[in-house]
Amino acid sequence: MEEKAKEWWNAWSEEFQTEGDIDVAVAFGPGAPEGDDLGLLGDVDGEKAIELGCGGAQFGLALSKRGADVTGVDISEEQLAHARRLADEEGEDVEFVESSVTDVPMIDDATYDLAFSAFAFQWVEDLRACFEEAYRVLKDGGRFVFSVDHPFYKVVDHESHEVEGSYFDDAPRRVHSEQKDAEMGIYGRKVSEVVNLLIEVGFTVEAMREPGYEDPDEYVNDFGSFEPELMAKVPPTVVYAAHK
Template sequence: MDTPAAPPPDLFLADDGYPAPAGVARRPAGSTESVRANRRWWDAAAPAYLAEHGSDLGDVDFLWCPEGLREAEAHLLGEVAGRRVLEVGCGSAPCSRWLRREGADVVAFDLSGGMLARAAELNRATGIDVPLLQADVGALPLASGSVDVACSAFGGLPFVADVEAALAEVARVLRPGGRFVASVNHPMRWPLPDSPDPEDLRVVSSYFDRTPYVETDEDGRAVYVEHHRTVGDWVRAVVGAGLVLDDLLEPEWTPGRTQQWGQWSPARGALVPGTLIVVCGKPA
């Protein structure tokens, strides 16, 4: 599987290295627009994102969420040695390299060529060669029933417009009896300010408003799109894809962990959840 070279950023970058939007809106955004916008954004943002968070993510590690839950302790995927595992939205692929080190046969994919270019560099640096694939979760280039386990650690599902179709694709490639675990932004973060300070905890929008958050360029074109779903929406999407929901986890902040990720912080994490993890399986 060939890994695309990192494309040159075609978005204006702020001093922190992240794309600087010309405007922000709450408006509808479909699958085509969301895919195009988020591929561009992550291609441009990959260096800044990994410079900021790469040390916490590690090169060969499986971090489920900013709260610090790691697969080495959580064992949400079960035994992975000898199993074929698909990582959805792998980014720089530290989770996939960890899985490969644990004996899994791994395939990692991401929408962003920029992220995959860094993943390829880290494959070479670590000596752990994980196959990398550029793909959209809405149309996986894998055979039906070809995967034992699928996972997604904050791997792009909040950016997907049609998450029902995406989960149906994951269910399609899973073998009967297969397992899927995904961590996403907790729906409760949507109506609250994007701040790590507990003093800022106040409801500023409706939890039930599913209108996407869209950042735009000077011409009004979307350059970043994030989609909100309630807890109930996630449950219905999982069940609608033909999967069985085994558990819903809301990880608490790991004691002694001081790392801050955007609005995720120890002080805020002590009060409200920041991550939702769905644990599900495909009926045998």
């Protein structure tokens, strides 16, 4: 499925980046506040940080502006092309590596203080291998902070707001685009699966955040297909923090 994901993002990168118009900011996903209001990243000034599944690297560039020495990893050369252009526009010196997040052999062991990712791991089939790579490249005590789509959000119908799916259904959702002749899988994993996998790999889990607001009017940003009325009932994003 990694090759499918690569084909998908190569096909859709231009539209995604252009239409999404994503800000250079610390942003974990729909409903999450920009910046480090969640209190999970810490002071990154002078630290080495690696973004796994960086896409256009808007998050990584935001940390670079805060003084971090950032490396961005992504499987899609088209996403990385956008990231490099954006880095030039922002005047930031960020290293980019074209690679799967499940196997990054060009990165040395125990190199980074922080590994982070925003809304990327739901497209990763082998999450254990991804977590093992994050663990490998982190220094002792290094932090691992990442977000994925909340598994509760997928089981609620976006029109009726009624539960229509099963939280326990772990089969990937297949997404197909006839326009681009591309398809990929999206993996909605239970919270317990993610937490237990982190522990099995060797991480110490520190925190989990489910950002959001009860009042739909609090959602002032455009979140595309994510609707404030539903987001006020079910969080679309979950953020995990752990350390090696």
